Amino acid sequence: MTVANRKTRRDHLQDLLIAKGSWQEVYRSQPPTFDGQSPVATVHSGGVEAPQETFGGDEDVEMELLVTNFVKRADVDTAEDGLDDLLVALIEVVLDNDTAAGYWNDLQIRGATEPDYVMVDGEQYRSESVRVVATVYG
Secondary structure: OOOOOOHHHHHHHHHHHHOOOOOEEOOOOOOOOOOOOOOOOOOOOEEEEEEEEEEOOOOOEEEEEEEEEEEOOOHHHHHHHHHHHHHHHEEEEEEHOOOOOOEEEEEEEEEEEEEEEEEEEEEEEEEEEEEEEEEEEO
């Protein structure tokens, strides 16, 4: 049995977000600095649902990829609008790539997003974490 690797899916999702062009930078992990860039996104590994045998003996694996959008908080309205625009861009990427041969058989956003405020480089950013689930059929 071949075991699906979450890193491969995370890297592909990052490439899709970069190609979308809505972010100044898309990181594969949380960098120590954003070098003043905004908006940016990070793509992290989330939880994995243990393989479950389906009809025909195949095993499905669900891999959670966490995308966090960050917008520098120049002012409240700009940050909120920017965060909303990035969520729309992410949803479009997911809908346009809900299947990707060699990467996943299904891609969905699940659960509630998690907006927050964070300090990076001494500046406040508005952030929002989004759970993207990639289902890989065995």
